[in-house]
Amino acid sequence: MSSEPETDYEIAKSVEEQPIWEVTEPFGLDKDDLELYGDYKAKISQDAIDELLEGDTEDGDVILVTGMTPTPMGEGKTVTTVGLGQALNQIGEDAMIAIREPSLGPVFGIKGGAAGGGWSQVLPMEDINLHFTGDIHALTAAHNLISAMLDAHISKGNELNIDSRSVAWPRAVDHNDRALRQTIVGAGDSAGVTRMDEHVLTAASELMAILCLAEDIEDLKERISRIIVAYDEDGEPVTAGDIEAAGATAILLRDALRPNIVQTIEGTPALVHGGPFANIAHGTNSLLADYVGKKMGDYLVTEAGFGSALGGEKFMDVVSQLGDIEPSAIVLVASVRALKYHGLDMWPFEGEEVLQEEDVDAVEAGFENLDKHVSNLRQFGLPVTISINRFPSDTDAEIEAVREHYQDMDGVQVAESTVFGEGGEGGVELAEKVTDAVENYDGGFEPLYDLDASLKEKIETVATQIYGADGVNYVGSAEDDIAQLEEMGMDDVPVVLSKTFHSLSDDPAKKGAPEGWTLDVRELYPSAGAGFVVALTGDVMTMPGLPARPAAADMDIDADGTISGLF
């Protein structure tokens, strides 16, 4: 294994993949259990899923990878997830990983791929970052089928008396396309009903959240039929079921519901399935992938989007209460870079270079943020292993400062990770500490709130106990929305809080662990199909734009199909 400086794509291309059935065989799935998409990608067959979930194999332990409040560069959650899975297999454990599917939007915008990086990637990375097995395309098509049926209903008699100003179902596209944020449809002489509309990224569609929570096809269809797509002239909800779209939509998602399986660079089996947003949805891969993964492996390493206060909290309060899953240990990804970013109170972000100089004081000043994440996570009753994702510019003194700070903290360990540059070998310390934590774990996991608490109680629990707010202000339509949700019976469900990921608070400029502030909640709406309520605290970006010179402009493909500029 080399740690030469190479691009992710070059590293990925330098590795000889095994046929995927050879990767899954030691984990109990042979070739007949797979629906192949070429030799290196597969969906798990429905029969194999049923057999795994209905069989009496014991569940493996779930290790949840989450992170501190990141810099805009991200601190390497996916890399750590992939690397930890590889490291666990290196130390003799049977470990699976489960991560989200990338969206095309960021790939062509600025972010590049989302399949890990360096020597901790999932393969074939270019396929996974492009069309993969078509799940996201199926979601886009399914989403827009509902839109087309809804507008056809409105323009062809409107029997359900839908108020065209109260349509709650946007259109979806899997690109960063600013011009589609707000649109007017049915314009000109199109014969449609003219109305305001918007587009969201497919990852932000409620269908994505549904796909990631559905247990089987029937559940999927029932959830789809509950989606509120509009309100009628009396203000009553109109659902996808009411416009008779549930069956056809479920047909389009039939294949997408089955988890995809691929391999990491070291041949660890990787479930890559679903990718909901972590602000207006729950931000983690599909429950079905998790269910399958914990049956196949003794360990399932999975990740939650954004920092621990967003995706991490949602995994434990939302996903664990909607599905049959709970973590046995937390890996909290931190970096010297992010610690300095908080310690230096750097906002706006001044770029990576500024953070490459040794500055132990800044690292120590940044503990404020990491400490808060640690104590947040400890409230759930779980052991926390901080994984310092070590970058080449980090110094030993900086790393040592982190180790020292946490050495005597109860239920907390620190491990250094160099999985980006070294693959699983760079995650052995982390793997050993995490397995140790799992072995000593007493099973005391508890979500922070009960589902039968009021919506306000649930919001206030997260705001005060996780974000560190003094309390919550309900502004805009929030009070009315809560009253309506209670009337609809949508109050005994988890609440997904949508908040900036740049800070623990609702102000992206505030680094560390801000105190003395109050969270403004300005709007709530039901994701009735997914089974949660979304509470918005600020502007939500569900449709990013491309920069003046998008990443796509530098991409190319040569005559033999070799891609360049993609990553």
Add this chain to the structure above:
Amino acid sequence: MSSEPETDYEIAKSVEEQPIWEVTEPFGLDKDDLELYGDYKAKISQDAIDELLEGDTEDGDVILVTGMTPTPMGEGKTVTTVGLGQALNQIGEDAMIAIREPSLGPVFGIKGGAAGGGWSQVLPMEDINLHFTGDIHALTAAHNLISAMLDAHISKGNELNIDSRSVAWPRAVDHNDRALRQTIVGAGDSAGVTRMDEHVLTAASELMAILCLAEDIEDLKERISRIIVAYDEDGEPVTAGDIEAAGATAILLRDALRPNIVQTIEGTPALVHGGPFANIAHGTNSLLADYVGKKMGDYLVTEAGFGSALGGEKFMDVVSQLGDIEPSAIVLVASVRALKYHGLDMWPFEGEEVLQEEDVDAVEAGFENLDKHVSNLRQFGLPVTISINRFPSDTDAEIEAVREHYQDMDGVQVAESTVFGEGGEGGVELAEKVTDAVENYDGGFEPLYDLDASLKEKIETVATQIYGADGVNYVGSAEDDIAQLEEMGMDDVPVVLSKTFHSLSDDPAKKGAPEGWTLDVRELYPSAGAGFVVALTGDVMTMPGLPARPAAADMDIDADGTISGLF
């Protein structure tokens, strides 16, 4: 084989498919030459494509299936294509078929599937009609990436001085969605530039035409870079290459470019690849599929969209001059139903039932239309075999009338086809007559016009020699458009005429072979990437709408994934 009345879906489900590599092996492709999408769908690997096209295997003969002016129900071109392929194999020939990929729009609208029907279908029909191998989704994504990059360019500095009122690149969606016909994008505070926009069905995207004409990845990329996406403030064209979108767009189409291979109900290998419109594009499956197919089989049966005056003419004047392909024989699909429809001058269409009563006089009156198609096709120097797609209500007297009418016509034969109900067995007469025609064919094929004729000459040739018009009027912007196209050097290319398919004339109400009329050409525009000019003669429907109760409303899927209502 049963001819019990069953739905297409039930028939399809009653057949045990062979693994696709067993289907292709006798035709020279083994498992290693295929990229499998499950056991029954595959793309042909690039290596196998290269080997076939660069090898010295002789080309098989191409049989082009086209039709008379159809009723709104369609007269069974795809069924005939599939059935003829099966029949040829039954009589001991090695025959392949090549057809277009269906679009989701009609599937969920009214038309149902497009994978043949009855005992002459391609399998797995529900996959082919839904996501298949993802080609159409890839095209939608690629199309909309260009849109996103174009609008980002305009709103982020607009260095190329694009006139936002002169954008020539719509957005694309693969649904019948009336509300998207005309839209306003960049509305509200979206931070985009507000402008009028429209959506086309993905099948109507120029990218679809390009995919179906490109010879390899380099050609694909070059064609994409030539697409005219807008005009600048000086009226000069701005291309996809100018906005640096060609590489990334080609990346998204890399896999879609390779032909898909599946099997018919009787195990005949079927290439199903690409599906451009037959009015604003050339209306036939990909050239690459044809190239591969004529290397693999002694016969390649392929079809062209709409009637022979539209898709048929385009295959011979456009496709044969842009690619390396020419037919050796024509199968002209006719039906007693369609003959009566013309004979009775039925407009608006009064439904199928009216046409089920025996009416030999009406059949004979309808020969006017079929005669014109026959003489049109004979102009290209090809033998014509009329295939009467026999329906259960057709009487022997009606069929006999057709046989008699054409029995002494030079270069013309008549065969009865019952491939819908009987599979290949029902196409044996047709297969024998067509092979006979091919064997006696003297190779005299000629397109109707030379590419170096002027645009007007080309248009007038088709209008007078095919449609039967007395001449052409240039109205609206047509004269200016022609001048501009000549200035751009886009005049030595084929012309794709867009005209109603309900009549040989430009008036859908006129049945038979209308005379004494003049064709109005009202607008011309370049499809510079595809390499042709489109001439519009009337309103073109590139974005259909859903009916008040779309087919989708009756679709369902049960717990074990079985689909109902799809077909």
